[in-house]
Amino acid sequence: MVFMGDRATLLETGRFVQRRVHRPDSKANAAFGGDAAVKSETTDTPETPETLETPEIIRTTETAETAGCAATAESTEFTENPGSARIGRSAEARGASGTTGGVESPESAESEARHRRAADAGDTASMSVLGALLLRRGDLDSAEPYLRGATADGDRAAANNLGVLLHQRGYPDEAAAWWRVAAVAGSAAAAHALGRHYRERGDEPGAEYWLRQSAEQGHALGAYALADLLEHRSDVGAERWLRAAAEQGHREAAYRLARMLDRSAADDPHDAFGRPGSGPGGRGADRPDVLDRIMARRDDGPVAGPATGRVGEAEQWYRQAAARGHQRAALHLGAILEQRGEPKEAGRWYLISAKAGEARAACALGFLLRDAGDEESAAVWWLRAAQDGDGNAANALGALHAARGEQQTAERWYRAAMDAGDVNGAYNLGLLCAAQDRTAQAEQWYRRAAYAGHREAANALAVLLLQAGDATGAEPWFSKAAEAGSVDAAFNLGILYAGRDEDRAALVWYERAAAAGHTEAALQVGMALLHQGEEQEAERHLRCAAGGGSAEAAFRLAGVLDSRRPPPGPPALGEPMPEKTECEEWYERAAEQGHRRAQVRVGMLAAARGDVDSAARWYREAAEAGSRNGAFNLGLLLAREGSEREAALWWSRAANDGHGRAALRLALLAARRGELTEGRRWCARAVELGPAEVAERAARLSEALHQELTA
Numbered sequence: 001m002v003f004m005g006d007r008a009t010l011l012e013t014g015r016f017v018q019r020r021v022h023r024p025d026s027k028a029n030a031a032f033g034g035d036a037a038v039k040s041e042t043t044d045t046p047e048t049p050e051t052l053e054t055p056e057i058i059r060t061t062e063t064a065e066t067a068g069c070a071a072t073a074e075s076t077e078f079t080e081n082p083g084s085a086r087i088g089r090s091a092e093a094r095g096a097s098g099t100t101g102g103v104e105s106p107e108s109a110e111s112e113a114r115h116r117r118a119a120d121a122g123d124t125a126s127m128s129v130l131g132a133l134l135l136r137r138g139d140l141d142s143a144e145p146y147l148r149g150a151t152a153d154g155d156r157a158a159a160n161n162l163g164v165l166l167h168q169r170g171y172p173d174e175a176a177a178w179w180r181v182a183a184v185a186g187s188a189a190a191a192h193a194l195g196r197h198y199r200e201r202g203d204e205p206g207a208e209y210w211l212r213q214s215a216e217q218g219h220a221l222g223a224y225a226l227a228d229l230l231e232h233r234s235d236v237g238a239e240r241w242l243r244a245a246a247e248q249g250h251r252e253a254a255y256r257l258a259r260m261l262d263r264s265a266a267d268d269p270h271d272a273f274g275r276p277g278s279g280p281g282g283r284g285a286d287r288p289d290v291l292d293r294i295m296a297r298r299d300d301g302p303v304a305g306p307a308t309g310r311v312g313e314a315e316q317w318y319r320q321a322a323a324r325g326h327q328r329a330a331l332h333l334g335a336i337l338e339q340r341g342e343p344k345e346a347g348r349w350y351l352i353s354a355k356a357g358e359a360r361a362a363c364a365l366g367f368l369l370r371d372a373g374d375e376e377s378a379a380v381w382w383l384r385a386a387q388d389g390d391g392n393a394a395n396a397l398g399a400l401h402a403a404r405g406e407q408q409t410a411e412r413w414y415r416a417a418m419d420a421g422d423v424n425g426a427y428n429l430g431l432l433c434a435a436q437d438r439t440a441q442a443e444q445w446y447r448r449a450a451y452a453g454h455r456e457a458a459n460a461l462a463v464l465l466l467q468a469g470d471a472t473g474a475e476p477w478f479s480k481a482a483e484a485g486s487v488d489a490a491f492n493l494g495i496l497y498a499g500r501d502e503d504r505a506a507l508v509w510y511e512r513a514a515a516a517g518h519t520e521a522a523l524q525v526g527m528a529l530l531h532q533g534e535e536q537e538a539e540r541h542l543r544c545a546a547g548g549g550s551a552e553a554a555f556r557l558a559g560v561l562d563s564r565r566p567p568p569g570p571p572a573l574g575e576p577m578p579e580k581t582e583c584e585e586w587y588e589r590a591a592e593q594g595h596r597r598a599q600v601r602v603g604m605l606a607a608a609r610g611d612v613d614s615a616a617r618w619y620r621e622a623a624e625a626g627s628r629n630g631a632f633n634l635g636l637l638l639a640r641e642g643s644e645r646e647a648a649l650w651w652s653r654a655a656n657d658g659h660g661r662a663a664l665r666l667a668l669l670a671a672r673r674g675e676l677t678e679g680r681r682w683c684a685r686a687v688e689l690g691p692a693e694v695a696e697r698a699a700r701l702s703e704a705l706h707q708e709l710t711a
Helices: 026-032 034-040 106-120 124-137 140-152 156-168 172-184 188-200 204-216 220-232 238-247 251-265 311-323 327-339 343-355 359-371 375-387 391-404 407-419 424-435 439-451 455-467 471-483 487-499 503-515 519-531 535-547 551-564 582-592 596-609 612-624 628-640 644-656 660-672 676-689 692-710
Strands: none
Touching (some): 140 156, 156 188, 172 188, 172 204, 188 204, 204 238, 238 251, 251 311, 327 343, 327 359, 343 359, 343 375, 375 391, 391 407, 391 424, 455 471, 455 487, 487 503, 503 535, 551 582, 582 596, 628 660, 644 676
């Protein structure tokens, strides 16, 4: 029975010891070079689109303002250099600002005292600097008179900062008035703040005007806010301004630009039957693609698109944002790297993102560790992700416990996955109940997952109903699952129609499943086409099925090829043994998979080449597996080699299984030995089994033996 999670559908068996681990990242650090990566990990602020910001505090004489914002990822501080044109600094620069742990350095205190004396003496620039310093410190009462004084003297930075102060005090309209003054005077930061103000009030034309003023002056936050507004309206100009902000180091802009490039490079996979997220995709128990393993959150779309199109450029922007501490960018970067076959580098970024609190990264890191053989560490990261609400990780933990036989614990985690909104949890509960022969509960969970759009649950539900004799109830679920893309359901629907002798409808579904790579469906299509005389098209499907590992398809493909070649004659004396043909290679492939008829055929071809040893080996394998033709042919070889006693044993086995020629051989053997009664018994058996030619010869021999007995 298969236990499915979204990424790991069947976890390998092994002992999982769940215990409290205080530092689950130690092994991951060692495995993925985490120590080198921690340098770029910063305290991450919420990364939702910046719809509400605290306006930035700027300094006096300004030719360009920083791309900072106190409440966003690139929050700012002011500098103490009165002549500096760039007032803000990003959070990465903190720690070199003259204060440590909230204690002012002597240089900072001396500088503030100097500005205070100058401001009290009426110096406009010092009033602006001192007001900004006090505002940044949170001393609004002391900052306001200095800012008002500098604003009255025409200082645009003071006007902007006065707007910030009033905004913080809850006077947005008055703040907007001062921002307008500063923006008209050329302050990009004030234009940005004013644009945000208008957008919050629903005045999008006014917001766009001022945000565009800010963005066109090179203000990163203005460019980002303008892009956010344009993207909200599905305006193609959004990419240009996201790029402009990203090029100035705005990490959220870099991330959203990467997402935009990613989405344009990949089609969003939404199935007709409401397939949730990436879903299991009908992959059975095999290891799914990396993108299927990371469930996307509703506000974030797919984690990463295929490695085509503009994803190369997207990777660069993910990398820039991740290097600046953006946890979801690190997650997406890790997904791209893992898909490209660089698990160690992917693990490094997953580790950074997971440490910053990204549950999906912790889940993905767990799978990387599991694939590397460290199941215990993987379980620790899955536990962390599951406790943070990641349904995929909860499914993985459930599968671990199910593999250990801890059904109750597995059920608890599957329920946790379901509670987290992961429909795989209900499907896995159905599988768990089915494995315990709790059919009623299995049907309940399958039905719940199927109603939620889980196509493999719909297929499993249909199988369950069919096994219970409810073909009428099973058919619509097979249809829904097949229409949603379940390959197994399409094949099962073909079987259902074939059982009703609706061969045309069955072939349609077999063809659909075969087109999706279903091996047995390709075999059925190939056989149907052979019956219709379409040998060339049949060969194509048989090759697909044989390449997928079907022994029967390999045997039938070999038969098609065999029918096209003339029968080989015995090798001439002194000639080298002929090479194996393609048809013999396919026969051998089927034979190696245990196909008894293929084993007999390979033995016959080997015998025709004069390779008696190979022929005997294949005949013996087939005979021991229950093939009566293999037993008969092995007896012929042994008789030719003079081992009549052993030959008789194999002929007896074949005759008892219904082989008429073997019974005739035993009758002849008994006649030569003078065992007339035994010979007549085998003759009677040969007459009974046939075919006609054998029956006729056996009847003549029986009559001769009868005359000999009565003479």
